[in-house]
Amino acid sequence: MSVIEFSGVTHAYGEREVLRGIDLVLTEHRIGIVGANGSGKSTLARMVNGLVKPDRGTVSVDGLDVARNGREVRRQVGFVFTNPDSQIVMPTVAEDVAFTLRRRGLSKADVAARVADALERFGLAAHADHPAHRLSGGQKQLLALAAVLVAEPSLVVADEPTTLLDARNARRISELLDALPQQVIVVTHQLELLEGFDRVVVIEAGEVVADGSPDTALGIYRSLIA
Amino acid sequence: MIGLYVPGRSLVHRAPAVVKLGMLAAAVVTITLLREPWQLAVAAAAIAALFAVARVPPRAAARQIVPVLWLLAVAVPVQAFFGGWTAAVMMGGRVAASVALAALFTLTTQVSAVLDACVTLLAPFRRWVDADRVGLVLALTIRCVPLTADIVREVLEARRARGAQGSIMALAVPVIVRSLQSADELGDALIARGFDD
Ligand SMILES: Nc1ncnc2c1ncn2[C@@H]1O[C@H](COP(=O)(O)OP(=O)(O)OP(=O)(O)O)[C@@H](O)[C@H]1O
Ligand SMILES: [Mg+2]
Numbered sequence: 001m002s003v004i005e006f007s008g009v010t011h012a013y014g015e016r017e018v019l020r021g022i023d024l025v026l027t028e029h030r031i032g033i034v035g036a037n038g039s040g041k042s043t044l045a046r047m048v049n050g051l052v053k054p055d056r057g058t059v060s061v062d063g064l065d066v067a068r069n070g071r072e073v074r075r076q077v078g079f080v081f082t083n084p085d086s087q088i089v090m091p092t093v094a095e096d097v098a099f100t101l102r103r104r105g106l107s108k109a110d111v112a113a114r115v116a117d118a119l120e121r122f123g124l125a126a127h128a129d130h131p132a133h134r135l136s137g138g139q140k141q142l143l144a145l146a147a148v149l150v151a152e153p154s155l156v157v158a159d160e161p162t163t164l165l166d167a168r169n170a171r172r173i174s175e176l177l178d179a180l181p182q183q184v185i186v187v188t189h190q191l192e193l194l195e196g197f198d199r200v201v202v203i204e205a206g207e208v209v210a211d212g213s214p215d216t217a218l219g220i221y222r223s224l225i226a
Numbered sequence: 227m228i229g230l231y232v233p234g235r236s237l238v239h240r241a242p243a244v245v246k247l248g249m250l251a252a253a254v255v256t257i258t259l260l261r262e263p264w265q266l267a268v269a270a271a272a273i274a275a276l277f278a279v280a281r282v283p284p285r286a287a288a289r290q291i292v293p294v295l296w297l298l299a300v301a302v303p304v305q306a307f308f309g310g311w312t313a314a315v316m317m318g319g320r321v322a323a324s325v326a327l328a329a330l331f332t333l334t335t336q337v338s339a340v341l342d343a344c345v346t347l348l349a350p351f352r353r354w355v356d357a358d359r360v361g362l363v364l365a366l367t368i369r370c371v372p373l374t375a376d377i378v379r380e381v382l383e384a385r386r387a388r389g390a391q392g393s394i395m396a397l398a399v400p401v402i403v404r405s406l407q408s409a410d411e412l413g414d415a416l417i418a419r420g421f422d423d
Contacts, residue, residue, distance in 0.1 A: 050417075051414050074420060075420065078418075079415075079418035081414070086408055087419075088369070089416065089419070090338060090369065091337045091369065092231065092336065092337070100419050103358070129233035133372040
């Protein structure tokens with residue numbers, strides 16, 4: 001597992017400080033992040049792959065400073081967004097998965113094999129040549145996951161990957177994330193997703209207010225929002 | 227190209243996109259130079275044969291070609307009035323044949339293949355243009371068509387659900403805001419997927 005370290009991380013959008021002095025060392029296999037709307041979870045998650053840079057402090061993955069070595073870090077960190085529509089880049093399903101592998105110096109045959117493999121794994125093989133924008137919401141999120149995992153990242157960060165899905169598709173995505181051998185960080189409001197996780201971090205108004213096993217941390221979170 | 231690709235394994239599908247693009251260009255130039263009606267008839271027969279080889283479903287082909295025929299239904303009589311029927315029909319035939327060939331290309335070629343073709347064709351100019359980037363811009367432009375269509379549809383639905391009729395502004399504002407948001411998110415997704423320069 002990678003070591004993700006936040007040290008003294010502060011971030012403001014304009015005048016508004018949304019993260020304050022975050023110190024965290026994440027080394028567990030499955031890590032959940034919860035907190036109220038606007039508490040700063042997405043900002044925190046985006047820092048792991050450099051989409052947002054800290055104003056003060058540093059974020060590092062395996063000792064690599066994300067702000068300085070963004071490209072290198074992003075090669076090992078896959079990111080799944082809430083809205084699968086905004087991550088689809090190419091017109092057809094297979095092409096979109098293949099898009100992740102562009103610029104990786106793989107042969108055409110190699111790319112095709114990896115794409116076929118990923119589509120098979122996520123139950124999308126039958127849709128390979130279909131227009132990606134015609135898939136259902138659940139299938140689109142599966143596609144997003146396939147497109148991220150085809151690059152074989154060592155860490156997957158998912159920001160509310162199931163929020164736009166129905167219960168059945170949400171469970172499917174959650175099971176797929178659970179089964180990954182890779183390290184995962186999941187931001188969510190659906191607390192049942194975090195069952196069996198190794199660690200849960202609770203963010204409140206830009207600060208870590210609870211951190212530990214899911215039972216303890218979620219207990220504190222529940223009493224906080226009650 | 228906009229989700230128009232019809233999967234297939236025919237010779238036309240499998241031919242490299244660069245070759246197809248080259249042949250398309252050459253064919254369109256040739257068609258423009260045709261002077262005799264019988265030559266055009268031969269060209270039309272050849273194009274029909276290509277469609278047959280590619281096994282493009284007639285419905286998919288019609289959807290590409292019929293709109294142009296409507297246009298020609300107006301343009302050809304107008305042209306005939308000024309230049310006589312032979313010239314007018316030749317003009318109409320040339321346009322229809324070129325459009326049909328272009329349609330055949332889009333129906334049998336995946337966007338990623340077109341991008342790769344762009345990269346290949348632009349390779350001699352790599353000192354001045356980043357072919358990969360040109361390809362990416364092309365792909366994103368194509369991607370934005372259904373994305374924007376979805377946004378417009380959703381905004382229209384939301385308006386109808388609220389019983390609002392409103393002005394064109396009431397439609398334009400949410401569509402523009404949502405489009406900018408999507409563009410923002412798409413930008414983030416591109417960075418996350420390794421296109422960060
Ligand atoms: N790009 C931005 N520009 C300005 N303010 C922003 C931006 N992104 C987020 N914010 C603000 O920062 C705060 C934290 O946002 P963030 O998205 O990190 O919260 P969150 O915990 O993910 O919330 P949610 O549960 O609603 O997703 C919010 O008040 C939000 O309005
Ligand atoms: Mg969020």
